[in-house]
Amino acid sequence: MALLDDLVQRYAQTDLSIIFREVDATDNRQVNLTAIPADHFSHLKEVSLAQWLLESARATSKLAEEQKNFAGLKWRNEMTPFATPKSIKVPSESEAMDFCLFTDIDKFLRGYWKFLTREPYKGLEENTQTPENFIGFIQSKGFAADISYISKVLKLVPEARTLLAKANGIVIPLPPDTLQVTSFSKEVEVGQSFRIEGIAAAANKGKKLTVLIDNKFPLDDIEIGEGGEWKAEFVFLQAGDRIVKIAIDNQSVEIKIKASLPQTTGAVNLNLTGSVGLGGINRTADKIAVKQRLHSLGYTFVGDPNSAALNTGFILAIKLFQSIIAGRETLGGDGRIDVANTTQKWLEASNAPRWQTMPDSNPSISLINHEKNQTNDDHDFGTSWLADAILEIAADYHNTFRVSNPSSAAFSINDVSKPTGGDTPQHAGHETGLMCDVRLPRRDGQHGGITWESDNFDRTAARALIKAMRRQKLVSQVFFNDTTLRGETFLGQKLCNFAAGHDNHIHFAIRPPVRD
Template identity: 55%
Template sequence: MVLLDELVDKYAAKDLGSLFNEVGIKSDKIPPGNRQHLKEVTLGQWLLESGRATSELSVKHLNFAGLKWREPEMNGFATAINIKVPSEPQAVDFCKFASVDDFIKGYWRFLTRSPYQGLEEHTDTPEIFVKFLKSQGYAGDPNYVSKVMGLLSEAQQLLASARGVAIPLFSPKLQVTRAPNEVETGQNFRVEGVASPEDKGRILSIKIDNRFPADGVPISEDGKWLFDFVFHTAGDRTMQISVGSQTVEIKIKAVEETPTPLGSIVINLTKPVGFGVVNNNLGQVKAVKERLRNLGYDWVGNPNTVTIDTGTVKAIKLFQSIIAGRSTLAGDGRIDVGGVTHRWLQAANAPRWLTMPPSDSTIGFVNYELEQTNDNHDFGTHWLADTILAIARDYQASYRNANSGAAPFAINDVSRPHGGDTPDHAGHETGLMCDVLLPRNDGQSGGINYWDSPYDQKATRALLKSIRKQKLVRAVFFNDPKLMGEGLCVHAAGHQHHIHFEINPPVRA
């Protein structure tokens, strides 16, 4: 494994920003925070392509990525060698490199070729990057992306070890990852969690207030579980969730359903409005569209017609998914008379859709996402915007005022302009989730893992405490074992280089 060790050691020491400039990749278009996971996922590629540096192409020619010879781009970076490899029916010209350093440089030079133009726009996550390469013809294997992603953890371990850092292995146990703090009676809500892999296929038992059993919930093959529930009685409620000898308990406050107060916005409906129904009452349809438009869902369509178009349905679905506290779109696009969506549309605190707050140095807040011109995950609910500003003010007052050199509270991805599917994340579709860059010892943010020496654990602890103080926050994902042990965050795959937090809807007012 000497050759693999050399590859890992040299790659761990490389500054990708300088390397990009040297080979012709636009480094200013790739956020510094993306470079570490690019290094990790490309090492995962090389582990796959070279059989962990054991293939003939890697051992004899230092080509760990299966790079074929291409002129003129590879002139001066490699030489051509005609050989027969198992994946090709006949001998093919491949790149031969003089040293491991030359290979590392040559790999990134290879990606400056025309099929990979625009690569800089596809670096936000490891999976996005590999999917882009495959879509442009880098690999023909239909399972290429999943194979590379399956080696990502190993690549992370290797790069960390090269820097003298040991990454502890995470052993999942029964825990709740998402749950509301407060709900309205009659309001459907969701509880999610994980269990040990050994418990996959088993049934969780659920007991309400230590007395009332609820339907059991299966644990999926990946150890995750979820269920929806409704409280019909107000009060301080508890849920006990158990499998085998393990039990976790959560407390949820259920408050009485809020009646529509005098003077509130009233939308009188006699028929449903939305997907799959015909309502020719212009006044009713107009009232719904105008309310959604005034709340910021301005793609809802022309309010002066009864037409329910794609924009109308998408706006209603997003609104429904938000009030249900979902991380992905799940609404039916239909507003039923007197139903939950109808009641929320008339609520004083109905979710407004807007751009997230701009950076504000007076409270130590940086909206890194808003400053990125090549990305558009800048939108979310006003509930999240208010929570973000509250976190910034608390972190500034509780920590940064006494530690003037500490990094600010810097956020990254939220949701896209109209919510919905995003290639960057599994989630982030409803404006209730936010990514946070890790504080660094040099006062900057991002571009590191929690095991890297620039990581500022004290500032991160203070920031997590400020996040946890917020009433609507339901989940905080970050993989620092010490901070997980302090109960400030829970583990989630891929969250070693950023914090992810989520909020629940407030009780309808």
């Protein structure tokens, strides 16, 4: 593993700003690397090293050993300042091809970033906010054909982070050695499926958690994953204040969830006579009824609401709606609405999720919609549930903190979801309008452009902001990597939890409300 050690050591000790300046001084570029904010450098190092771990099989591939090419870079003429072509047969190709030959690791480090300044990667400067954003962007531009490439790279980011930290003499905090719940709904509907997520000590990998509902109804098939993560799906069949106790060995954690009966006053009655969507019966009147309802709720990409066409936008809207009411992070659903099933009931509900842009900036409640100021970005769409939560968080933060601290930063929201939901190269989730990114408050009263380790980071304001999030009953998850705030509790749970790529922003997510 000496070659991998050398790669990690050199990369850990190399200042990306120096590499970027050197690359920007070369010809034949379509990207200005020096335009990338410095607060993105840390996670860019981590995700690029994770990529090299994957591409080079941890520096054991023939390309890595013979050509110092850890990223599988094929020869392109623009690479002349740092590499030369050399033909080599690799397992992924049917015949020998010209790949980049680097004489040393320093040349590779510069060559890798030079490779990403070519025409296919134009716009890279604007896609480095998170590891998901970066790797998703370059994969979408043709760096890799593997549809699982993004998830494979992101799984290696924690390993890359640890390697870089050790090379810099930094001690990485161990995963929690106590059982924790990281995400759950405070209120659910009777009969509604919902998820509880958490983390345990990594040493418990493969073990089963014991779960008790109201000190009875035991469940024992919840397995702890690779890094200590666990999750479980639940359904309550009785209303009331329910207690869920989760335990392993001598550790346990208890949470309270309110199970409510749905209201009977639906906003509409679709009167479906058969299933609608993929593989459905699809009677004309039923299709039009569903399409008109979705269109009225803001899912206008269904197309003409008076047309019975089973077009792509119509199916996409059904899948997005199903994903939203299931509380999913990514687009799923089978694209079919069966008579009297959950999807139809939610479509008929008075609090059915609308699809809309997020609230405009409002100084009276200390809200700034930074996303709307970015004309080159379109991640400002989401559910009415999230829009309401944003307004409630803003008002709470304003009244409980900013009124008495007027020089502090406002609540500045950023990415939510794209105009039709679904895949976004900038994030692993953010596909269903239930998640929102928040720019970090600064001590100068501004926001963004920093990490939690920056001298200008306003931890007091961030704490007040996260508490405002936690007070909203639909908020189920808050990710932020500040070690101080992660060590604090509020309302019986961790103030925030760790997630890769969340050094420079706060991420919160909501769960569906109880159906009216």
